[in-house]
Amino acid sequence: MSNAPLLKLSGMEQVFETKKGPVPAVGGVDLEVKPGKVLCLVGESGCGKTTTARAAAGLTKPTAGTVEFRGKNLAEMTAAERGQYRRAVQYIHQDPYAALNPTRTVFSTLSAGLKKHGIVKNRTEARAKAAELLQLVDLTPPESYLDSYPHQLSGGQRQRVNVARSLALNPDLLICDESTSMLDVSIRVSLLNTLGRLRDELDVGFLFITHDLAVAKYFAWDGEIAVMYLGKVVEHGPTPEVIGNPQHPYTKALIGAVCEPDPDLAKANRSAEQLRSAEIPSLRDLPAGCAFHPRCPAFEPGLCDAAEPPLQATPSRRKLSCHVVHRDLQRATPDATLTFDAVPGSRRPETESAL
Amino acid sequence: MSDPILSVRDLSIAYRTGRKESVTAVSGIDLDLYEGQSLALVGESGCGKTTLGLGLLRLLPNLGEITSGSLTYRLKDGSRADLLQMKKEPLRRFRWNEAAMVFQGAMNAFNPVIRIFDHFADTLRDHADGKKWTKAAVEARAGELLETVRLDPDRVLQSYPHELSGGMKQRALIALAIALDPQVLVLDEPTTALDLLTQRSIVQQLHELRKKFGFTMVFITHDLGLAAELADRVATMYAGRIIETGSARDIFYDPKHPYTAGLINAVMPVKGDRPALESIPGYPPSLKAMPDGCAFNPRCAFATDACKQDRVPLSLLTERPSGMDHSVACLHHDQVRLARSATDQLASFVEGESANV
Numbered sequence: 001m002s003n004a005p006l007l008k009l010s011g012m013e014q015v016f017e018t019k020k021g022p023v024p025a026v027g028g029v030d031l032e033v034k035p036g037k038v039l040c041l042v043g044e045s046g047c048g049k050t051t052t053a054r055a056a057a058g059l060t061k062p063t064a065g066t067v068e069f070r071g072k073n074l075a076e077m078t079a080a081e082r083g084q085y086r087r088a089v090q091y092i093h094q095d096p097y098a099a100l101n102p103t104r105t106v107f108s109t110l111s112a113g114l115k116k117h118g119i120v121k122n123r124t125e126a127r128a129k130a131a132e133l134l135q136l137v138d139l140t141p142p143e144s145y146l147d148s149y150p151h152q153l154s155g156g157q158r159q160r161v162n163v164a165r166s167l168a169l170n171p172d173l174l175i176c177d178e179s180t181s182m183l184d185v186s187i188r189v190s191l192l193n194t195l196g197r198l199r200d201e202l203d204v205g206f207l208f209i210t211h212d213l214a215v216a217k218y219f220a221w222d223g224e225i226a227v228m229y230l231g232k233v234v235e236h237g238p239t240p241e242v243i244g245n246p247q248h249p250y251t252k253a254l255i256g257a258v259c260e261p262d263p264d265l266a267k268a269n270r271s272a273e274q275l276r277s278a279e280i281p282s283l284r285d286l287p288a289g290c291a292f293h294p295r296c297p298a299f300e301p302g303l304c305d306a307a308e309p310p311l312q313a314t315p316s317r318r319k320l321s322c323h324v325v326h327r328d329l330q331r332a333t334p335d336a337t338l339t340f341d342a343v344p345g346s347r348r349p350e351t352e353s354a355l
Numbered sequence: 356m357s358d359p360i361l362s363v364r365d366l367s368i369a370y371r372t373g374r375k376e377s378v379t380a381v382s383g384i385d386l387d388l389y390e391g392q393s394l395a396l397v398g399e400s401g402c403g404k405t406t407l408g409l410g411l412l413r414l415l416p417n418l419g420e421i422t423s424g425s426l427t428y429r430l431k432d433g434s435r436a437d438l439l440q441m442k443k444e445p446l447r448r449f450r451w452n453e454a455a456m457v458f459q460g461a462m463n464a465f466n467p468v469i470r471i472f473d474h475f476a477d478t479l480r481d482h483a484d485g486k487k488w489t490k491a492a493v494e495a496r497a498g499e500l501l502e503t504v505r506l507d508p509d510r511v512l513q514s515y516p517h518e519l520s521g522g523m524k525q526r527a528l529i530a531l532a533i534a535l536d537p538q539v540l541v542l543d544e545p546t547t548a549l550d551l552l553t554q555r556s557i558v559q560q561l562h563e564l565r566k567k568f569g570f571t572m573v574f575i576t577h578d579l580g581l582a583a584e585l586a587d588r589v590a591t592m593y594a595g596r597i598i599e600t601g602s603a604r605d606i607f608y609d610p611k612h613p614y615t616a617g618l619i620n621a622v623m624p625v626k627g628d629r630p631a632l633e634s635i636p637g638y639p640p641s642l643k644a645m646p647d648g649c650a651f652n653p654r655c656a657f658a659t660d661a662c663k664q665d666r667v668p669l670s671l672l673t674e675r676p677s678g679m680d681h682s683v684a685c686l687h688h689d690q691v692r693l694a695r696s697a698t699d700q701l702a703s704f705v706e707g708e709s710a711n712v
Contacts, residue, residue: 044550154638155400184399184577189621190634211551214623221629243625257555258625259580263603265626266584270562278522278556 004071005032006173006205007056011065014051023283025051027231028065033173036203038223040216046280048231049209053175056207057091087117090166094178096158100150106161107146113168133164137194156187167198175207180215192219213258217243227251230283230291233311237318247314248322249298290323298324358429359387359678360538360571366424368410378642380406381595387678393565393572395586397579401639403595404575405459408541411573412456413438413446428453431538451482454539455532460548461525465516471527472497472512478534500530503567504560522553526560533568542574546581558584579622583607588679591615594640594650597669601681611672611688613655620694633694657687
């Protein structure tokens with residue numbers, strides 16, 4: 001398979017018209033997903049992650065910019081091309097309880113798409129294919145699940161059925177919108193491991209949306225992360241770089257805010273730097289200049305509130321939109337890389353003497 | 356430290372599921388809570404942690420019933436009272452004055468059609484012990500509390516719940532819970548459904564409030580990171596029982612129950628490198644069909660025939676002051692290790708850092 005992107009969003013904007021005025025949910029993003037690769041979108045609620053995913057899945061029409069699948073613009077596809085696109089791109093929703101039809105058995109849910117697209121000819125074939133799908137997502141033996149209704153399954157099992165359904169049509173791209181956030185810790189890891197196997201063995205590309213940085217790090221380690229804030233990408237690069245050495249003050253704050261299961265580390269970080277405000281500004285009334293400046297600990301009056309920072313490449317293998325970081329990079333190139341405190345809250349009390 | 360502020364003995368709670376049927380959601384809980392402590396009840400969905408939390412204040416829904424045990428509180432006046440023997444009127448005075456609850460889901464805990472001011476007024480007037488709460492008195496008290504949680508009282512008191520963000524609602528809810536200065540505060544998933552940065556500010560706020568008011572805290576969470584952040588003590592629950600309890604450091608650095616260790620091993624770290632993670636195989640048992648012996652045995656790598664025979668009681672491993680004893684309900688606890696200790700992870704992180712620089 002070529003290295004051409006499966007999915008390409010260029011300058012994608014989505015403005016919702018409401019009674020109280022326009023809401024720019026996504027303000028121009030450029031993103032790509034390659035086959036067998038993961039692009040992870042992270043950010044807080046209202047940052048435009050889901051809106052981006054819905055446009056990528058063709059569920060909404062962007063108000064500006066384009067969505068291309070295998071080089072074809074979604075808006076200009078013929079009916080046949082669109083049919084193919086629909087087969088090739090599947091969506092896994094957040095809530096495993098709401099995403100399954102409660103009146104259909106697992107078999108009926110899994111076979112609906114197979115029948116619709118003419119992949120199976122009769123019931124026997126459909127059952128065999130459905131059983132195969134269940135096996136793929138570790139619901140074994142499949143016979144004990146095929147005739148179950150969703151209410152007979154636990155949340156983790158339901159989410160596996162959702163994954164199996166999305167795989168029924170051999171997709172090239174899976175769009176996962178917070179697909180693991182409602183699951184318990186132990187189940188979440190096993191589902192992510194299953195998805196990882198699909199990515200590696202079937203070369204499925206992923207647009208993976210999560211608010212949980214740990215999940216992003218775990219699943220997208222070989223891929224990329226794009227951090228979104230108020231409808232824009234603020235930092236975008238390879239996962240180990242962005243998570244291990246965040247540069248944008250917003251990414252730093254997000255990573256510093258994660259609670260790790262380590263009481264000593266937690267105690268040591270209680271005095272960590274605080275944001276200037278805990279509240280997210282409204283999309284209807286975005287702050288002037290950098291949208292993060294009212295909350296940013298590195299805020300500099302006159303610089304940050306004057307103009308919007310562009311998303312520019314930096315020497316540290318990523319794109320970044322921050323006036324302060326870019327200026328400091330220009331001023332002092334040699335030591336602008338990494339210090340131990342680059343990740344706030346990584347310092348444990350015992351290790352201080354060791355350094 | 357003196358005697359415990361709350362003693363739970365052999366507490367069991369069941370839900371009626373039919374005319375003559377019921378399932379036991381929580382069984383045989385023994386717990387001593389001392390003044391000023393903060394205890395985390397951790398476990399996955401359905402393990403009974405919320406049921407136990409509600410039971411501590413006798414707030415169970417209609418179908419739930421405490422089937423055995425006792426709940427003894429030391430009240431503010433120094434006397435002791437068994438909550439299960441309390442009549443309706445003393446119970447009403449007990450709640451909010453002695454112990455209060457912050458319910459799960461800040462989004463839905465407020466009445467959507469009355470202003471925040473009226474929530475404070477109703478609560479203070481309904482639970483106050485004889486004191487007359489005038490409008491000005493309510494405003495003064497509510498204002499003081501809201502300021503401690505860094506909200507603007509003038510704006511918030513006049514707002515309806517939908518006019519506040521999730522984080523503001525959660526903070527207002529915590530302020531409301533401590534309105535009558537309770538000794539014990541039970542919080543059910545205080546940061547779930549909030550954004551990361553909002554979670555962090557709530558955690559910070561809870562630390563400050565504890566310092567200022569000195570209440571004893573029980574909080575229910577599935578998030579082990581939050582437990583590490585807020586708790587002095589941790590109790591892990593599985594299938595309705597406490598299976599391991601100890602100080603936060605004992606639990607996080609040296610867990611002795613395979614389930615606790617499994618939970619900690621399954622947490623994805625953000626800081627440090629990226630270890631391959633193992634999940635706990637299988638699913639938790641249904642309350643209607645509990646396995647014989649140790650409830651965890653079908654999912655446990657250490658299980659032997661002995662584990663399938665009799666239920667394994669909690670046994671003491673390390674004695675510690677003020678109820679912080681490390682106890683575990685496992686026959687094979689001496690074999691349990693964390694996959695990688697936190698110190699290892701950090702060590703490798705430091706190496707990685709210096710390699711980069």
